[in-house]
Amino acid sequence: MAVSLILDNEELAKTYDQISDSQFNRGRVLIEKLGVKPGDSVLDIGSGTGRLGRHVIDIIGRSGHYVGIDPLEERINIAKAKNEHPNAVFRTGTAEDLSSIADNSIDVVYLSSVFHWVLDKETALKEILRVLKPGGKVGITTGAKELTLVSGVRLITDSVLKREPYNKLVRLEDSTQNQHGLVTTELIQLLAKAGLKVKDVQVKEIKRNYATARDVIRFSEASSFGNYLNHVPDSLREQAKLDIEAELEKHRTEDGIEFDGYTIFAVAQKPSGTPI
Numbered sequence: 001m002a003v004s005l006i007l008d009n010e011e012l013a014k015t016y017d018q019i020s021d022s023q024f025n026r027g028r029v030l031i032e033k034l035g036v037k038p039g040d041s042v043l044d045i046g047s048g049t050g051r052l053g054r055h056v057i058d059i060i061g062r063s064g065h066y067v068g069i070d071p072l073e074e075r076i077n078i079a080k081a082k083n084e085h086p087n088a089v090f091r092t093g094t095a096e097d098l099s100s101i102a103d104n105s106i107d108v109v110y111l112s113s114v115f116h117w118v119l120d121k122e123t124a125l126k127e128i129l130r131v132l133k134p135g136g137k138v139g140i141t142t143g144a145k146e147l148t149l150v151s152g153v154r155l156i157t158d159s160v161l162k163r164e165p166y167n168k169l170v171r172l173e174d175s176t177q178n179q180h181g182l183v184t185t186e187l188i189q190l191l192a193k194a195g196l197k198v199k200d201v202q203v204k205e206i207k208r209n210y211a212t213a214r215d216v217i218r219f220s221e222a223s224s225f226g227n228y229l230n231h232v233p234d235s236l237r238e239q240a241k242l243d244i245e246a247e248l249e250k251h252r253t254e255d256g257i258e259f260d261g262y263t264i265f266a267v268a269q270k271p272s273g274t275p276i
Helices: 010-019 021-034 051-060 073-082 121-133 153-160 184-191 215-221 236-250
Strands: 041-045 065-069 088-093 106-112 131-143 197-211 256-269
Touching: 010 021, 010 073, 010 215, 021 051, 021 131, 021 197, 041 051, 041 121, 051 065, 051 088, 051 106, 051 256, 065 073, 073 088, 106 121, 121 131, 121 184, 121 256, 131 184, 153 215, 184 197, 184 256, 215 236, 215 256
Parallel strands: 041 065, 041 106, 065 088, 106 131
Antiparallel strands: 131 256, 197 256
């Protein structure tokens, strides 16, 4: 089942802005790896509500230039409302179409917890290569698909959906989360095929802590802009959430509900003198 961009709404966007600390923190690590500095021109693809973007804007200062794009209008509306910087712009847009941005004009492009949702990854990377200045960098964080069934929320979700009555009506492979992830070697191959020089790839274990099982569900729904459990029939979806929450509660400790996840941090560079 393909990812849908029409399931998002104002409530999901607001929730994401409030509880996306884990993705924000991973994004900050990526920005540090990219070496973003004052005066840089930066393109944030999948900027969402602008949390990480505002951090980047503080780094680049008044002499820098920032553009944040996202296909989800509700999230861009929040980003615009919170934007106080004349050198920063948030607008709706997709990774596959960067036609509003000039060739060789951007120092740093990043996609923080976004690239797995991009449908045409090859076209997106071709566009990124075009807009980057020679020597410019692109940074990506995304889940390591080869490790998703080792631990984490997806493992719990799938274990519940293998039971009756779900197992006769739900195909796990139809989950957008299962369909749109990347294994580490796939990401490296895509970057290299696009003509980008891969500079650094790391897979890091990331811990997420939730106060309640309901918080896990809320984050899963908000971070997937409504696509979590969209492969489950409407008539069973609410019951599935309750059953998943019950399973999640079995993992509670005195510190809350904690899961390990594995995130790919990748940095690649446009070679100097690369032709467009």
